[in-house]
Amino acid sequence: xxxxxxxxxxxxxxxxxxxxxxxxxxxxxxxxxxxxxxxxxxxxxxxxxxxxxxxxxxxxxxxxxxxxxxxxxxxxxxxxxxxxxxxxxxxxxxxxxxxxxxxxxxxxxxxxxxxxxxxxxxxxxxxxxxxxxxxxxxxxxxxxxxxxxxxxxxxxxxxxxxxxxxxxxxxxxxxxxxxxxxxxxxxxxxxxxxxxxxxxxxxxxxxxxxxxxxxxxxxxxxxxxxxxxxxxxxxxxxxxxxxxxxxxxxxxxxxxxxxxxxxxxxxxxxxxxxxxxxxxxxxxxxxxxxxxxxxxxxxxxxxxxxxxxxxxxxxxxxxxxxxxxxxxxxxxxxxxxxxxxxxxxxxxxxxxxxxxxxxxxxxxxxxxxxxxxxxxxxxxxxxxxxxxxxxxxxxxxxxxxxxxxxxxxxxxxxxxxxxxxxxxxxxxxxxxxxxxxxxxxxxxxxxxxxxxxxxxxxxxxxxxxxxxxxxxxxxxxxxxxxxxxxxxxxxxxxxxxxxxxxxxxxxxxxxxxxxxxxxxxxxxxxxxxxxxxxxx
Numbered sequence: 001x002x003x004x005x006x007x008x009x010x011x012x013x014x015x016x017x018x019x020x021x022x023x024x025x026x027x028x029x030x031x032x033x034x035x036x037x038x039x040x041x042x043x044x045x046x047x048x049x050x051x052x053x054x055x056x057x058x059x060x061x062x063x064x065x066x067x068x069x070x071x072x073x074x075x076x077x078x079x080x081x082x083x084x085x086x087x088x089x090x091x092x093x094x095x096x097x098x099x100x101x102x103x104x105x106x107x108x109x110x111x112x113x114x115x116x117x118x119x120x121x122x123x124x125x126x127x128x129x130x131x132x133x134x135x136x137x138x139x140x141x142x143x144x145x146x147x148x149x150x151x152x153x154x155x156x157x158x159x160x161x162x163x164x165x166x167x168x169x170x171x172x173x174x175x176x177x178x179x180x181x182x183x184x185x186x187x188x189x190x191x192x193x194x195x196x197x198x199x200x201x202x203x204x205x206x207x208x209x210x211x212x213x214x215x216x217x218x219x220x221x222x223x224x225x226x227x228x229x230x231x232x233x234x235x236x237x238x239x240x241x242x243x244x245x246x247x248x249x250x251x252x253x254x255x256x257x258x259x260x261x262x263x264x265x266x267x268x269x270x271x272x273x274x275x276x277x278x279x280x281x282x283x284x285x286x287x288x289x290x291x292x293x294x295x296x297x298x299x300x301x302x303x304x305x306x307x308x309x310x311x312x313x314x315x316x317x318x319x320x321x322x323x324x325x326x327x328x329x330x331x332x333x334x335x336x337x338x339x340x341x342x343x344x345x346x347x348x349x350x351x352x353x354x355x356x357x358x359x360x361x362x363x364x365x366x367x368x369x370x371x372x373x374x375x376x377x378x379x380x381x382x383x384x385x386x387x388x389x390x391x392x393x394x395x396x397x398x399x400x401x402x403x404x405x406x407x408x409x410x411x412x413x414x415x416x417x418x419x420x421x422x423x424x425x426x427x428x429x430x431x432x433x434x435x436x437x438x439x440x441x442x443x444x445x446x447x448x449x450x451x452x453x454x455x456x457x458x459x460x461x462x463x464x465x466x467x468x469x470x471x472x473x474x475x476x477x478x479x480x481x482x483x484x485x486x487x488x489x490x491x492x493x494x495x496x497x498x499x500x501x502x503x504x505x506x507x508x509x510x511x512x513x514x515x516x517x518x519x520x521x522x523x524x525x526x527x528x529x530x531x532x533x534x535x536x
Contacts (some may be wrong), residue, residue: 031085034391052080059227082229090399096430098373106440107372107392114222122299152194153345176487187305195272214247219478310367320467356416362434363401371436464491
């Protein structure tokens with residue numbers, strides 16, 4: 001949930017510029033160091049000395065556990081686990097205040113900081129004071145321009161075809177399909193092929209690719225570190241630590257081989273890896289170091305597929321549970337695409353209702369369920385809670401997205417019409433944050449949204465989705481969220497073949513924050529400077 005607040009202020013000044021603000025202490029900063037009136041913030045009952053709020057805690061589901069407590073304690077509350085005190089925020093007023101970039105910045109939380117042994121100063125895990133995030137951002141952001149995105153579209157279609165071939169075989173054999181597993185295969189292959197020219201062969205394997213197994217192990221280990229007292233971790237997690245070291249070594253070997261193959265080949269077709277290896281910063285001429293290239297590739301491969309696979313899995317769950325919504329979305333696909341075998345890039349943006357289905361799924365279960373914000377100077381949160389410089393809070397996105405004051409008393413109900421343009425315009429700002437907030441933006445947001453909308457539409461056009469009546473949604477947590485054990489029965493359908501209509505001109509994003517880059521997505525970047533072709 002938290003990490004170092006180091007480097008959130010200036011580290012030096014020119015002669016005569018005034019006193020230099022002292023650097024913040026390194027390492028974890030417990031909330032009592034940064035919140036002068038912490039006693040006013042409610043916490044769970046039955047707090048124990050030394051152990052803190054451990055009674056009744058679900059160690060395997062900390063996000064859902066915090067959601068339960070947040071409903072009881074209110075929009076600002078705190079938890080103490082083994083001597084570490086956290087402040088958690090989910091109210092719309094407080095979240096909007098934390099979005100003020102003049103007073104708050106990204107905070108690398110404990111769960112994220114636990115990934116630094118493998119991802120280092122990659123775009124997601126870099127601290128604010130580390131320069132490589134800005135360098136990588138400026139070098140890579142043209143890789144997500146409109147022109148670049150249109151170039152990725154064909155490969156997305158090809159990988160989606162491998163998914164539907166696999167599902168056709170499962171359907172012919174009378175088997176259900178493993179939705180989270182297959183969405184993970186799809187999104188891993190998509191980012192690997194479009195970004196790095198690599199094929200993991202996921203759909204030709206009976207078991208997950210070793211890279212996926214190692215990735216899940218690393219994410220799970222990072223989550224477990226948060227639930228064990230730091231002094232006891234080397235003893236309690238000795239076996240898990242050995243497995244994690246092996247997982248990290250496999251991730252590194254896989255990426256090193258991928259990069260070395262590209263170096264030997266002399267370059268690809270201008271994809272992300274080419275940019276990492278060859279592109280110099282347009283102003284400084286600096287290039288990414290070999291070590292940072294490895295870290296960025298790992299970041300993109302892990303984060304670039306983990307959250308998108310979760311978003312697709314949740315959307316398919318809700319479509320299967322709401323056949324009337326699936327029918328409406330399917331009708332839009334038939335109307336807009338008609339009998340087109342391979343829909344073009346521009347045709348995806350015209351699927352406004354399908355996008356609303358995706359947005360509503362991300363509202364209820366944002367696969368990146370929280371993001372940290374730290375104070376750049378002494379301030380007061382929402383006019384009520386004083387915060388010292390370096391104090392931090394965790395925004396609990398699933399509860400923010402369920403705030404009844406914003407979303408109504410039926411906030412638990414799945415309703416894509418919440419994202420009709422009029423509803424979006426009348427909603428307060430900073431209340432829909434599946435990708436977080438701030439200048440530490442999710443560079444892959446438009447990539448993920450285009451991919452997910454395309455895949456949902458292709459699957460709706462091809463299949464009727466039948467849920468298992470006995471399945472109850474269970475969420476597994478490994479820093480990101482995923483429906484566990486979710487399978488679908490499929491029925492093949494015939495496309496309607498209607499001629500495409502002339503739908504209204506559609507923007508690529510139908511959410512509330514067209515102009516605000518995002519922070520909460522694990523595919524983070526950081527940078528306040530704009531670059532040609534930067535996604536909105």
